[in-house]
Amino acid sequence: MxxxxxxxxxxxxxxxxxxxxxxxxxxxxxxxxxxxxxxxxxxxxxxxxxxxxxxxxxxxxxxxxxxxxGIILTVNVPNVTSDKGVLRFALYDKATFMKTPLDGQVAKIKDGAASIELNNVAPGEYAIICYHDGNNNDALDYDENGMPKEDWGMTNNPVLMGPPTFDIAKFTVENKSLDLTIKF
Structure with missing residues (x-):
């Protein structure tokens, strides 16, 4: 200046x-x-x-x-394989990714779809991971070789050959609301 x-x-x-x-x-x-x-x-x-x-x-x-x-993130999952259980969503920034989420929500499944709204999200870079907790045990279940037994997904819908990373899933919030879709 x-x-x-x-x-x-x-x-x-x-x-x-x-x-x-x-x-x-x-x-x-x-x-x-x-x-x-x-x-x-x-x-x-x-x-x-x-x-x-x-x-x-x-x-x-x-x-x-x-x-x-007023910034709202709407997250939709249109392809849940069954209406049993719930979907669990977690919002992360780079520092908290795969640790303690900034916000977490649970959504009921109806007709193979679920959605949530995250309100008052500040501008910045974030990633969202969600999974289908079909047995309501509040955890993503894994089989013996470490592969998830329940469906899960993340923002940007990447095809992964290994664990998720923030850079692959990140998206930017500016000064307007966003609608995101996560597919399993």
Whole structure:
């Protein structure tokens, strides 16, 4: 912004990015208590250089936060092999992939299909894994050689020759809701 100001260029693209950054701070969840979670005050201070006073910056903060709170991910599985049991879904980011999910939901199966909605998803990169818990034991069952006995799938519907990875399943959430389909 300093260079743009020095050369009398328009600051609005920088200001727009700063406004969007505030929402990221509001929705950020540190991986542990030792991970940094500071910086919003600095962004609001720089935003004042865009001609915003404290009240205007708070309005922008509220507006962007409301926009993020409206982001919904709808996940559909259209090809479940039976209506027995439930489908279990887990939302991950790169740091939590295949560990503790950021959000988890259970869906009932009707006529071989199920769907869920994940609300208030912050912008970022995520992956979703789901499986058909046909016997309701709250676990994906495996046979003796380590292969899953129950159907499962993940975002982007990749064909795998080994365990899933975040990079294969990742998708990006921006400032609009998404509809995703996972096929078994």
């Amino acid at each position: 300093g260079g743009a100001r020095y050369f009398n260029q328009d600051l609005s693209p920088y200001c727009k990015r700063l406004k969007a950054t505030i929402a990221l701070y509001d929705n950020f969840k540190p991986a542990s208590k030792f991970h940094p979670n500071w910086g919003k005050e600095w962004v609001v201070g720089v935003l004042k250089e865009c001609g915003s006073d404290d009240e205007a910056a708070e309005e922008v903060d509220q507006e962007v936060t409301e926009k993020v709170e």
